[in-house]
Amino acid sequence: MPSFQPPGSRWFSWLRNATLRIGILTGVYLSAVLWAWLVVANRIPWSANFALPRNAAAAAIVLLVMFIPLGRFLRSPGRLFASGVMGWAVLTFTYLILGIFFQRLHSRMGPFHLFMLGAATYGCSAVLAWVCSLALAARHQPMVVLRRRSP
Numbered sequence: 197m198p199s200f201q202p203p204g205s206r207w208f209s210w211l212r213n214a215t216l217r218i219g220i221l222t223g224v225y226l227s228a229v230l231w232a233w234l235v236v237a238n239r240i241p242w243s244a245n246f247a248l249p250r251n252a253a254a255a256a257i258v259l260l261v262m263f264i265p266l267g268r269f270l271r272s273p274g275r276l277f278a279s280g281v282m283g284w285a286v287l288t289f290t291y292l293i294l295g296i297f298f299q300r301l302h303s304r305m306g307p308f309h310l311f312m313l314g315a316a317t318y319g320c321s322a323v324l325a326w327v328c329s330l331a332l333a334a335r336h337q338p339m340v341v342l343r344r345r346s347p
């Protein structure tokens with residue numbers, strides 16, 4: 197018996213791939229944090245009095261959201277890197293678009309540099325996860341001592 201697929205359901209087939217789903221959703225979450233951060237910093241004048249705590253809170257939220265792919269794909273470094281870079285690419289595209297509305301946004305860091313910062317961060321995280329998994333696997337294996345008998 198064939199399975200029933202409603203019209204238009206093929207558009208949601210990307211949700212079955214966990215790497216793509218987590219990456220895109222992480223990028224959407226990071227973009228929402230960036231947008232809120234910029235709106236509060238630039239459109240609410242009285243928030244300038246609390247600039248340091250505001251920026252620290254936003255940076256902490258960004259770091260927490262960045263841990264989503266790390267927590268999901270800790271045992272699969274390749275998927276961790278792919279998911280993280282996809283999410284960071286969504287954030288970079290949002291950063292590029294927001295630069296149109298906030299003219300001085302790209303004066304400190306361009307979109308390419310932002311993308312490379314995220315790719316390097318997720319790359320180092322993936323390598324660290326891989327090395328830790330190798331160390332744990334080596335720790336659980338018994339050490340075999342090979343001795344040759346003398347004739």
